[in-house]
Amino acid sequence: MAAVTSISGGFRMADGAGVVGRQGDVFEMRVSVPTDEDGFFGRQCPGCSQVFRVDSDEYEALPEDLRLWCGSRPGLRTAAL
Ligand SMILES: [Zn+2]
Numbered sequence: 001m002a003a004v005t006s007i008s009g010g011f012r013m014a015d016g017a018g019v020v021g022r023q024g025d026v027f028e029m030r031v032s033v034p035t036d037e038d039g040f041f042g043r044q045c046p047g048c049s050q051v052f053r054v055d056s057d058e059y060e061a062l063p064e065d066l067r068l069w070c071g072s073r074p075g076l077r078t079a080a081l
Pocket residue numbers: 045046047048049050069070071072
């Protein structure tokens with residue numbers, strides 16, 4: 001069974017997380033996200049907070065600064081945040 005936390009740079013962190021750089025009080029971290037049996041992992045929409053799945057191969061091909069939405073347009077939202 002995998003450990004729940006690991007030590008990296010003196011900080012307790014989850015499996016797959018690690019500090020890769022530091023500038024003063026700002027830390028740069030790399031976090032790996034495990035996929036499910038279909039190669040998908042979960043994301044949460046920044047607009048409506050809906051949780052949806054993303055194909056990890058398609059995600060890898062996307063620009064790094066792209067914000068992923070669930071697919072609904074903000075103007076069409078009717079549910080409370
Ligand atoms: Zn949404």
